[in-house]
Amino acid sequence: MDLYAEHILEHHRHPRQKSPIANRTIEHTENNPACGDAITLELKIVKEMITDCGWGGSGCALSQAGISMLVEKLKQMPIEDAISLSPEDMRALLGVPLTTRRLQCAFLPLLTLRNVIRKWKGKPLQTWAELFEEDLA
Amino acid sequence: MLSLCVSLDVTAIRRQFPALQKSEQFVYLDTAASAQKPETVLRAMDAFSRQQYANVHRGLYPHSDEATDRYELARESVRSFVNAQHRAEIIFTKGTTESLNLIARSWGHATLKKGDAVALTLLEHHSNIVPWLQLKEEKGIEVVWIGIDEQGHVDRKELSRILRKGNIRLLSMTGLSNVLGIRPPIADIIAEAHRSEALVAIDAAQLIGHHAVSVQELDCDFLAFSGHKVYGPTGIGALYAKRELLRSMPPFLGGGMMIREVRQDGFIAADAPQKFEAGTPPIIEAVGLTAALEWLGKIQWKDIEAHEAALMKTAYATLKTIPGVRILGPRRFEEACGCVSFVCESAHPHDLSELLGQEGFCLRAGHHCAQPLHEHLGIPASLRVSLALYNTEEEVRSLGPAIMRAVKTLIG
Numbered sequence: 167m168d169l170y171a172e173h174i175l176e177h178h179r180h181p182r183q184k185s186p187i188a189n190r191t192i193e194h195t196e197n198n199p200a201c202g203d204a205i206t207l208e209l210k211i212v213k214e215m216i217t218d219c220g221w222g223g224s225g226c227a228l229s230q231a232g233i234s235m236l237v238e239k240l241k242q243m244p245i246e247d248a249i250s251l252s253p254e255d256m257r258a259l260l261g262v263p264l265t266t267r268r269l270q271c272a273f274l275p276l277l278t279l280r281n282v283i284r285k286w287k288g289k290p291l292q293t294w295a296e297l298f299e300e301d302l303a
Numbered sequence: 304m305l306s307l308c309v310s311l312d313v314t315a316i317r318r319q320f321p322a323l324q325k326s327e328q329f330v331y332l333d334t335a336a337s338a339q340k341p342e343t344v345l346r347a348m349d350a351f352s353r354q355q356y357a358n359v360h361r362g363l364y365p366h367s368d369e370a371t372d373r374y375e376l377a378r379e380s381v382r383s384f385v386n387a388q389h390r391a392e393i394i395f396t397k398g399t400t401e402s403l404n405l406i407a408r409s410w411g412h413a414t415l416k417k418g419d420a421v422a423l424t425l426l427e428h429h430s431n432i433v434p435w436l437q438l439k440e441e442k443g444i445e446v447v448w449i450g451i452d453e454q455g456h457v458d459r460k461e462l463s464r465i466l467r468k469g470n471i472r473l474l475s476m477t478g479l480s481n482v483l484g485i486r487p488p489i490a491d492i493i494a495e496a497h498r499s500e501a502l503v504a505i506d507a508a509q510l511i512g513h514h515a516v517s518v519q520e521l522d523c524d525f526l527a528f529s530g531h532k533v534y535g536p537t538g539i540g541a542l543y544a545k546r547e548l549l550r551s552m553p554p555f556l557g558g559g560m561m562i563r564e565v566r567q568d569g570f571i572a573a574d575a576p577q578k579f580e581a582g583t584p585p586i587i588e589a590v591g592l593t594a595a596l597e598w599l600g601k602i603q604w605k606d607i608e609a610h611e612a613a614l615m616k617t618a619y620a621t622l623k624t625i626p627g628v629r630i631l632g633p634r635r636f637e638e639a640c641g642c643v644s645f646v647c648e649s650a651h652p653h654d655l656s657e658l659l660g661q662e663g664f665c666l667r668a669g670h671h672c673a674q675p676l677h678e679h680l681g682i683p684a685s686l687r688v689s690l691a692l693y694n695t696e697e698e699v700r701s702l703g704p705a706i707m708r709a710v711k712t713l714i715g
């Protein structure tokens with residue numbers, strides 16, 4: 167299957183929940199230094215549960231479709247489930263073959279999710295290197 | 304008036320590049336990142352590796368002597384190529400990045416004091432920015448930026464004003480932008496900087512493959528370039544520096560070859576160029592570089608310039624027909640050389656590059672290691688078409704429909 171499969175292009179053209187949310191609990195921005203892609207993710211967290219989420223950002227079709235697909239899954243997801251979403255889960259969610267040169271685009275949504283939750287928990291932020299190591303494991 | 308009369312036999316040139324003989328479509332428009340290598344370079348390196356290889360300046364046996372001769376012949380090739388006065392003014396490095404770092408780490412570290420300033424233009428590549436920012440952190444020197452106009456021309460009034468401040472010890476600038484393809488008038492700028500007693504370092508990474516460079520005519524104090532941008536191998540580059548500067552500069556890296564004498568309590572450095580070439584140098588690469596410069600030397604610069612100007616004219620004409628495409632840099636193609644960068648309002652550079660890549664078009668997307676420039680232009684990334692003597696007008700023209708197909712895929 168092609169990287170620009172119909173479902174990727176569809177999310178890219180019609181991104182879901184791409185707007186700020188009311189009464190957010192926490193927000194966090196991550197960027198991809200190689201190309202300038204950026205994603206800001208906002209979560210409303212009630213009793214360890216994501217009750218609402220929204221996002222903003224700009225970048226390539228892959229990173230923007232990826233966050234659009236990810237936020238669709240997040241609503242009503244317990245925080246513990248959200249933080250345990252793995253690089254493998256992100257690959258499955260995207261459902262297209264990833265080349266080395268596009269891994270940062272593909273994982274930017276996941277890194278943003280990991281770090282918005284870590285920020286909320288007061289934990290140190292995850293680095294790209296740690297995420298890639300996890301992906302290789 | 305620039306002549307666009309082309310007398311370069313591009314078909315014959317292309318035949319000399321094994322990488323361009325693929326059966327599938329391969330339109331290589333990324334020479335600004337690295338050039339493909341002609342057969343003669345690959346053969347020279349292969350033959351030397353098989354038959355004559357040994358370390359240099361070491362063994363007292365014939366093979367080592369021969370390797371040393373070949374290595375020093377490479378130095379002579381570079382000297383002649385950049386028209387330096389003395390062979391000892393040519394230091395071999397890994398490439399432009401190491402050459403520029405050598406200036407900062409050796410000359411800069413030994414000479415600059417708090418309150419001194421190094422001036423850079425907004426056109427610079429990260430390799431001509433970060434070494435100076437490191438010195439700023441370590442020694443408290445100032446890094447002063449010279450602006451550009453919306454087409455990339457260096458702001459000469461600002462440059463003059465900055466030079467008049469009197470604390471600029473070095474102006475370190477590109478001879479040809481790796482993003483906008485603009486060629487600052489370095490000869491004129493060097494003369495002006497010298498009147499203010501500032502030294503000038505030229506990052507010639509891009510310039511070196513597109514125009515003749517004469518360090519004596521330019522009167523620059525330092526000049527850096529990489530072998531792989533002049534159709535030679537990776538892993539070797541050069542720094543030219545005036546002899547009197549090299550005499551007072553301390554060694555860069557410590558190790559073998561760079562010393563005259565080592566005792567338990569100290570050492571005496573060798574003279575230039577060995578003083579700056581610690582360790583086993585890139586010997587095979589030096590042989591490849593010699594072959595590349597000899598190969599390039601057989602082609603007239605005026606023919607290369609005319610061919611590449613014709614390519615640039617086609618590139619501008621092609622890009623201008625694509626809806627939503629905005630060319631960064633000079634408005635007139637006559638002012639651009641080597642590369643042209645652009646953005647497309649409906650498509651991200653990475654997506655375009657990826658989709659073009661699927662059709663065999665090799666273009667670089669990103670900030671091209673020039674983040675301050677992209678920040679100045681107000682864009683996170685751009686797409687770059689870079690041109691070389693083996694490209695054809697047909698290749699450049701075929702990029703137009705390919706970009707339009709990619710945009711259609713993305714926006715539907």
